[in-house]
Amino acid sequence: MxxxxxxxxxxxxxxxxxxxxxxxxxxxxxxxxxxxxxxxxxxxxxxxxxxxxxxxxxxxxxxxxxxxxxxxxxxxxxxxxxxxxxxxxxxxxxxxxxxxxxxxxxxxxxxGEVMQRSVTLVEGWTFRQFRARLSELEGLTVTLDGVDDQDVMARLGMPDTHPEGWFAPDTYFYTAGTSDMELLRRALERQRKILDEAWLGRDDKLPYDDPYQALIMASIVERETGVAKERGQIAGVFVNRLRLGMRLQTDPTVIYGMGERYAGRIGRADLREPTPYNTYVITGLPPTPIAMPGRDAIFAAVHPQQTKALYFVARGDGSHTFSNTLAEHRRAVRQYQLNRRDDYRSSPGAAP
Known part of the structure; x- marks a missing residue:
């Protein structure tokens, strides 16, 4: 025991x-x-x-x-x-x-503290640039290789819609295995929300028939200036021109219409070419946006600065000089663009 x-x-x-x-x-x-x-x-x-x-x-x-x-x-x-x-x-x-x-x-x-990757889609990029960036991201599942833009929009529930302008530039976070379609869907939803909110709070008597025209204007503003404080002024000039029936005469629309032919310069023949996006030839807005505008550019489009200016010209440092009359504009062109070639354009040209 x-x-x-x-x-x-x-x-x-x-x-x-x-x-x-x-x-x-x-x-x-x-x-x-x-x-x-x-x-x-x-x-x-x-x-x-x-x-x-x-x-x-x-x-x-x-x-x-x-x-x-x-x-x-x-x-x-x-x-x-x-x-x-x-x-x-x-x-x-x-x-x-x-x-x-x-x-x-x-x-x-x-x-479940999985690693978050991020991608920044830049304001002013085109849809083609967005897609190219997504196709090279590490950890992102590519499902759209070889799929044309119209099919992409159809998969996103917007068939027969031009994709330009509809995706919000921003920084997006994702985890490994996320698909390119998922990121595009998130960017689309964000841009539609931004546009809807902006349109509801827009200024009175704007020369736009619908939110889409505001989006088109925002894309032009986005491409015309990288100086945040000038967006409202740029929008104000373009709105003034629309109200007076003047052509917008803005280079970024010409460049967009040239597509892959654009090689860094615009010639006289390019300014005379009758494309749907050549605002030196057409009156009013182009048929679609020309880039992806950010929130601030959309805000500027629906809240343009009250101004009498009809012209602006690049100073060469990223900013612009604004003019109310053609004579003032010509003096500014001589001051800031004297050494440029005769057909150089960096802003709306003279009224027809």
Whole structure:
């Protein structure tokens, strides 16, 4: 009887001592920094099990050499069994930084703290530039390769719609596996919301028949100036011209109409070519936007500055000089564009 008591007591002591020691051992390997000297990405594809994840980490050398990597795998497995993390693994990419431990990584995966990538779609870019940027993004799933613009718009629920202008320039965040269509859909929804809100709060008696014409004007304003404080003035000049029946005579529309033929210069023949976008030839707005306008350009289009100016010319530093009369405009052209070729245009030209 006494012998049985002694054996039981020894077993009890063993358990009491062994469990804390085992916990201390597991904790040590979980908290010890991994052998990572620079930021790394850890992929957790769909269907990945915990054992597969640990095997990948070991195969990529992220758990260290032997026998340390094997001991980390055992510690990770015990941690998984104790916490149930295996049933809560979130698919995605996870960042691993120098000094991070296996526990840090497993907790990120447990919480689903997937890495967020970002892309900035720039104000004034065209739809073609938007698509080109999306096609080269790392981690983005490309689904639109070889799909023409009209089909893209049809997939977005806007068939027979020209895509230009309909996507909001902004910085968008995404995770690995997000599709290019998803980003375009988000940009489209954002731009429609911006335009709807701007149109509801627009100034009275604007020379636009509908929000789309305001979007067209905003795209021209966006392309005409990179100086934020001038957007309202630029819009004011164009609105004045529309009201008087004057041609807009703005180079960015000519360039857009030239398409891939544009090689950095506009010649006299280009200014006379009768394209739907040549505002030196047509009266009024072009048929579609010519770029992706940002929120500020849309605001300027529906809240143009009250001005008597009908002309503006580039100073050469990114800003413009505005003139009320043709005589003032010609003096400004002589002052700022004296060394330019005769057919140089950087602003609306003289009234017809």
């Amino acid at each position: 006494r012998r049985k008591i002694r054996v039981f007591a020894l077993l009890l002591v063993f358990v009491i001592v062994a469990i804390p020691l085992a916990g201390f051992w597991v904790s040590g390997y979980l908290h010890r920094p991994l052998p990572v000297t620079e930021a790394r990405l850890v992929q957790v594809p769909a269907g990945t099990g915990f054992s597969h994840l640990m095997s990948r980490l070991q195969g990529e050398g992220l758990l260290g050499g032997e026998p340390e990597s094997t001991l980390r795998r055992v510690a990770g497995r015990l941690y998984s069994r104790f916490t149930g993390v295996e049933g809560r693994m979130h698919v995605g990419e996870y960042q691993l930084f120098p000094g991070d431990s296996l526990l840090t990584l497993l907790e990120r995966i447990d919480r």
